[in-house]
Amino acid sequence: MMMAWGDERQDIHIHSQGEVEKWVHSTCNLCSIGCGCDIAVKEGHIVGVKGKKDDSINLGRLDPKAQYQWEPNNHEDRLLHPLIRNKEGNLEKASWEEAMNYIVKKAKEVMKEKGGDGVAIYSTGQGFLEDYYTIAKIGRAGLGTHLLDANTRLCTATTEWCLLQSFGADGVPASFEDLDEAETIMLFGHNPAETGTVFFDRIMERKKKTGRPYLIVVDPRETLTAKEADLHLQLKPASNAALLNGLIREIISEGWLDKEFIEKNTVQFNEMKESVEPWSLERASNESGIPVPTLRLAAEKLGRTESLVSTTLQGAFQSSDATSACVAINNLHLMRGLIGKPGSGPLHMAGQPSSSGNRTVGGVGTYPGNRNPENPEHLREVAELWNVEESTLAVGPEKGIIKQIELMEKEKIGFFWNIHTNPLVSLPNLPRAKKALEKTFVVVQDPFLTETTEVADVVLPPAMWGEKEGTMENADRTINVLRKAVEPPPNVKSDLDILIDFSRRMELQDKDGNPLVGYSTPEEAFEEWKKVSEGRPSDMSGMTYEKLEKENGIRWPATQSKPEGTVRLYENNHFPTETEYCQSYGKDMVTGRPKTEKEFEQLNADGKAIFHPTRHLGAPEKPRKDFPFWLNTGRLLWHWHTRTKTARSPELNEKAPEAYVTLHEDDASFLDISEEELVQVFSPRGSIKVPARIGTEVNQGEVFIPFHYGNWEENQAANQLTIDVVDPLSHQPIFKQASCRVEKITE
Structure with missing residues (x-):
């Protein structure tokens, strides 16, 4: 990997008397940047962390949170044994045997009464690919549930869907290396000065040395990031799509287009062009609150720049018209031909350290390896790879956590397994969410008591970062391996061990009567996943744990013929939109209705990117007299x-x-x-x-x-x-x- 940015620096934080006994290879387990680090170990305990100087992602730097991420491992509040809620309503100490038998008993009861979709598994963006893959296998092929989701729904689901709509498969086109070459960078609803400081350092240090890039920040607040912008577009809330439609119309009007790229490599440009025609700069100004001269300047910068990286995060994803706005950014890159080139491409970010990985391996609403559950051939592939009957695989409409809350209210979900997340702080409209969870049998897998354990029937204490081994996928498709530095506390188990134990107690089997989950170690799980990924957009068949550690991470696809990985996608101007290969047939841009295979075929994309009309619908709730x-x-x-x-x-x-x-x-x-x-x-x-x-x-x-x-x-x-x-x-x-x-x- 290229290492062209940053001065000599290494962030380190240690609490230790005397020499550190060893340093263990790892990756930060907080934000989605994926900074390489080494864990300090002394007398069987984690005592510190330092950034890896030879890792191109961070060159030795660490976010302030990352420097202290190891301290909770040693905190006195850690749960060191399972808990079961007794008849008096209190959580009391239990053995693993008691806890797991109770969980299995309830899962079987619920499945008998409500079917497989009576069970839901809600996981995290801070876990390992091996855990997510195991959840996918247990859920889809074992329990027969398609109600798999994670708190990634709250932070990165829009990344997934804007990529599916425009390019036919998940996978962020640009990489962090493109930040080092871009003439212009647009941070749209993204405040990396607080949410990803190493990422922000990378941009600002280059800017201070070279004057590049020209930095556009789109945010209703004057954040720390916005204060550093060359152009801050301080828009009104709920006007993201309106702003982008106005800018795109102006760029089209001025003729700042790559017409050859559009003609050869895209479909539906005219439909997109027609949809933005009503969006004059004056109308965009009225909706966004940004003066017309400022909008004109922004359009010129975006329309004339030779290279552009556009990032998005929660200001785009958690706003009204979320997917429309992010698709509009894809449209902008496509119409200017600024994708698949050094210094160019959409870089739709992730919020958590491995939320992208959860999507990749199918631990959420997706199918493993960017497969399309509406495509019978893709289901046959999965059934063959898992050695199960195709008819046993759970398929159905994607149901995120908010839909699952509704199903709990209707008593259609009877078993809810919550892994490494705290929804009774993170979900919207908490009063409603709490009432729904109180109607359901809840398992919480967390190292600490939380607001969510207050409604739990069983609490399982899992191992933490540094106490287990596995891989994570950061925001630019880099897969990193995290080695185990220390053993977890006695009577505490890794997530993978808990999932495998559950599967075997449930007697989940393949069609030959063998255990459905046939592996017992993280590396064995990864080796199986590699076979599932082969030939798909997220192909990792050329990776090994050893290579991942040696190279400080590799970006997928990394095939057996190209094991070094892929810096940026679509350099050959080919997109995975063939009907028989694509990950999804897409959705209606206004209603979200899933489109049929026939509707997708009629686009005639067949390896071309897809423009979509992007409509501004505005916020479903606006200020009013009593809530101004x-x-x-x-x-x-x-x-x-x-x-x-x-x-x-x-x-x-x-x-x-x-x-x-x-x-x-x-x-x-x-x-x-x-x-x-x-x-x-x-x-x-x-x-x-x-x-x-x-x-x-x-x-x-x-x-x-x-x-x-x-x-x-x-x-x-x-x-x-x-x-x-x-x-x-x-x-x-x-x-x-x-x-x-x-x-x-x-x-």
């Missing part, structure tokens, strides 16, 4: 997800110990609210009490609340307020737009 503010939620530099781990690092928790609401100074003045004054924030769903912060980071009429905080210490969960409406294609919740009011507490 726009509510926006998001992440902070110092915490990760729901603080299950980062709150147990004293250094990190000290930096951001509580939630808050940010108001514009004019709104605060009107409401007579002072800095740090405790206020109450109401939405149509609930209320929370948090201190106020005042400034100009947000626009007037908008507020921002970090979502990391829950309800254990105080009622500070932003998701008490958010709506549970989802994007029609990706089924990703719209966390970024809701209505609220802020009141001064007078007592």
